[in-house]
Amino acid sequence: EWFRSQRTGGNSQSATQYVFNTDWLTDASGAPAKDSQGRIIPVFVPDESSIDFYPAVIGATLNIDNSSVYVQDHWAINDRWSADLGARYEHVLAESTGNIVGVKTNRIVPRLAASYDVTGNGNHIVHVTFGQYSGRYQEVQVGGNSPVGNPADIFSVYQGPAGQGLNFAPGLNIANYPVTPDNASVTVPLANVFVDPNTKSALTNELTASYGITMNGGRGYGEAAYIHRTVGSLIEDFITRADGVTNVVANGIDAGLVSNRVYRNTDIAHREYDAMVFQGRYGLASRWTVNGQFTLELRNNGNYEGEGTNTPGATSRIGDFPEAFTAAQFYPDGRLNNFAARAICRRRASGATTPGRSTASAC
Numbered sequence: 001e002w003f004r005s006q007r008t009g010g011n012s013q014s015a016t017q018y019v020f021n022t023d024w025l026t027d028a029s030g031a032p033a034k035d036s037q038g039r040i041i042p043v044f045v046p047d048e049s050s051i052d053f054y055p056a057v058i059g060a061t062l063n064i065d066n067s068s069v070y071v072q073d074h075w076a077i078n079d080r081w082s083a084d085l086g087a088r089y090e091h092v093l094a095e096s097t098g099n100i101v102g103v104k105t106n107r108i109v110p111r112l113a114a115s116y117d118v119t120g121n122g123n124h125i126v127h128v129t130f131g132q133y134s135g136r137y138q139e140v141q142v143g144g145n146s147p148v149g150n151p152a153d154i155f156s157v158y159q160g161p162a163g164q165g166l167n168f169a170p171g172l173n174i175a176n177y178p179v180t181p182d183n184a185s186v187t188v189p190l191a192n193v194f195v196d197p198n199t200k201s202a203l204t205n206e207l208t209a210s211y212g213i214t215m216n217g218g219r220g221y222g223e224a225a226y227i228h229r230t231v232g233s234l235i236e237d238f239i240t241r242a243d244g245v246t247n248v249v250a251n252g253i254d255a256g257l258v259s260n261r262v263y264r265n266t267d268i269a270h271r272e273y274d275a276m277v278f279q280g281r282y283g284l285a286s287r288w289t290v291n292g293q294f295t296l297e298l299r300n301n302g303n304y305e306g307e308g309t310n311t312p313g314a315t316s317r318i319g320d321f322p323e324a325f326t327a328a329q330f331y332p333d334g335r336l337n338n339f340a341a342r343a344i345c346r347r348r349a350s351g352a353t354t355p356g357r358s359t360a361s362a363c
Helices: none
Strands: 002-008 019-022 042-044 050-053 061-076 081-096 099-117 124-134 153-157 184-187 193-195 203-215 220-232 235-239 245-250 254-257 261-266 271-285 288-302 344-352
Touching: 002 081, 061 099, 184 254
Parallel strands: 193 261
Antiparallel strands: 002 061, 019 050, 050 153, 061 081, 081 099, 099 124, 124 203, 153 184, 203 220, 220 271, 235 261, 245 254, 271 288, 288 344
8 A cells, every 4th residue: 555645835925925014004093094995004113113034945845655565364273263463564754845854664563363252153252452553644743854834934124214005115125124143033943853764653552352242143242342552652842952952044144053853752752541342232123223332431541632623743842841841740641631431322223234243442
């Protein structure tokens, strides 16, 4: 299997890559005043108005290519024991315009399962499974050193005459915003942002054990399952003394020494989950079945909540200036916000069903 996740665009902030920052003229009521064409009137004030220049890489592209192979074999050991052995291999390359490599990694994750027929007739089955699952390679994280969406910002202050209006030529003259050490500052995100090329996606380990019973000649099925999951090898950005600093210079402006930001895997961030899942199915008639599920969370702990709403790939305080942002204060261990002690699912479906094992899953 091969698939590509692609992001494009240098994140230009305007057609010219310049953004003017001014206050607007107000009328007697404090509302924005408008010119004869109904446009808001900018007010250009020396040493107050400013401009941002974002030299974005137009058409920049970040490609995250994932190539994978999955193999599996089923073994019937004897009339009561069977096993499934599988493994998934993946190769991931994240590369941006300019031959900038974010990650280039390989990983093999196993899928193992065993089942035992307690009575020998298929009515009482014990299942045990173990698997590892690779998470998604988030563009924000593995593309932290990419020009896609990360333009530099050259900020300078207006030094021309005072005036107002969109027809006031001096206010729109770039030369009146001199880029000099005493009148400008620069921010260059890519100068001090690095991604460890061996970085991999987060890794989930899952262990399950279940006991399933087929009842009433195959019309009903019930199962109790225990699920244990741990999540580690999460990607975080680190800003530490050990990761050093970079002297950032752009357009002749020396921004000085800036702390490096390095994205890499860590087990400092972690999550643990334990639950019991009870589920069943019963055929009421030839065309109707009833399904039910009850999940009892036993534990949903950790120190990593994960991304928030509309912030995919956002990192936490873990690894950021650890001398100032301590674990006890900023990322303590404990119950996570999405803990739900109980969850019940019920559903009805039409159509005949075949007796067999139901897969344990969350509601």
